[in-house]
Amino acid sequence: MLQPPHSSLQVRVPSQRVPVRDRDQDAPWHSEAVCRRDEAGLFFAPSKEPTAARLSREEAAKRVCARCPVMVECREHALLQPEPYGVWGGLTAAERRVVLARRRRRDLELKKAARGTIVAAG
Numbered sequence: 001m002l003q004p005p006h007s008s009l010q011v012r013v014p015s016q017r018v019p020v021r022d023r024d025q026d027a028p029w030h031s032e033a034v035c036r037r038d039e040a041g042l043f044f045a046p047s048k049e050p051t052a053a054r055l056s057r058e059e060a061a062k063r064v065c066a067r068c069p070v071m072v073e074c075r076e077h078a079l080l081q082p083e084p085y086g087v088w089g090g091l092t093a094a095e096r097r098v099v100l101a102r103r104r105r106r107d108l109e110l111k112k113a114a115r116g117t118i119v120a121a122g
């Protein structure tokens with residue numbers, strides 16, 4: 001799995017922190033990521049973060065994403081993986097779950113519609 005461009009402080013487990021210089025460069029869009037140096041630790045929650053602090057941190061991360069030239073690529077990557085933690089492409093993990101649920105519902109409806117069309121035509 002790719003390392004996020006903003007993984008300097010935290011990846012999956014809070015105790016596993018990846019130094020800036022060790023970040024994975026597999027994804028071409030990583031090189032343009034505005035968050036490549038996330039010294040502020042905006043994109044992943046520290047353990048036991050209070051709700052108010054989390055909301056404030058996530059809004060700050062989203063403001064960074066809003067000026068990022070690779071926001072679309074980053075968001076799609078996070079949705080396709082799917083990435084379970086952190087802010088990616090301007091979306092929190094909870095917001096990505098909503099987007100994915102909507103996509104699943106849409107795909108299901110399209111499949112049902114296609115089956116209905118086939119039955120009606122047959």
Ligand code: SF4
Pocket residue numbers: 005006033034035036043064065066068069070071072074075087088089090
């Ligand atoms: S969209 Fe946000 S999380 Fe994604 S690369 Fe840009 S700044 Fe980082």
